[in-house]
Amino acid sequence: MSEDVNEEVVDEAQVDEPDAGEAMEMAYDCPVSWSREQKVIHVARDRWRHLAHTLLADGWNMCIDLTSVDYLSYSANRNLPTGVAPERFEVVASFISHKRGERLRARTQVPADDTRVDSLYAIYPGTDYLEREVYDLMGIEFTDHPDLSRILMPENWEGHPLRKDYGINAIPVQFKAHEAPETAS
Numbered sequence: 001m002s003e004d005v006n007e008e009v010v011d012e013a014q015v016d017e018p019d020a021g022e023a024m025e026m027a028y029d030c031p032v033s034w035s036r037e038q039k040v041i042h043v044a045r046d047r048w049r050h051l052a053h054t055l056l057a058d059g060w061n062m063c064i065d066l067t068s069v070d071y072l073s074y075s076a077n078r079n080l081p082t083g084v085a086p087e088r089f090e091v092v093a094s095f096i097s098h099k100r101g102e103r104l105r106a107r108t109q110v111p112a113d114d115t116r117v118d119s120l121y122a123i124y125p126g127t128d129y130l131e132r133e134v135y136d137l138m139g140i141e142f143t144d145h146p147d148l149s150r151i152l153m154p155e156n157w158e159g160h161p162l163r164k165d166y167g168i169n170a171i172p173v174q175f176k177a178h179e180a181p182e183t184a185s
Contacts, residue, residue, distance in 0.1 A: 031081035
């Protein structure tokens with residue numbers, strides 16, 4: 001890669017911070033930041049479901065992704081607007097408006113001592129398996145989800161393997177016993 005290409009990538013990843021005298025950008029009564037030219041809404045956890053209702057009514061017709069992040073050992077800038085307190089966990093959802101041809105991201109902070117967030121399933125049914133995956137691997141509980149059960153790990157599995165404090169190499173390898181196919185005699 002040439003130096004010009006590397007500089008473009010770095011510039012694209014940087015986010016403009018508002019000047020001290022500049023008003024903070026807001027959308028849907030939530031502070032906004034920008035990441036890779038995409039608007040990011042920072043919503044309080046107790047307004048998570050309300051924001052989803054509002055987005056759907058405003059033409060954000062599909063939640064295309066829902067995931068989570070564990071910031072336990074992360075020390076870099078998280079690009080949170082002023083007034084948004086960082087927590088250990090964060091739930092991130094990406095929405096699309098086909099009519100506008102735009103994407104929008106929503107982030108909510110989730111404290112380690114209360115890992116509950118409202119489910120978006122009733123508003124965006126496509127989040128069913130996404131919320132179950134986050135629950136299974138990170139331990140974030142989605143209240144009012146119709147079937148919040150493990151989706152990747154066995155039901156009797158203890159812990160959540162994508163948490164940063166989950167023991168490294170503590171997961172035993174589990175293989176099914178190989179059975180030779182029966183041969184006709």
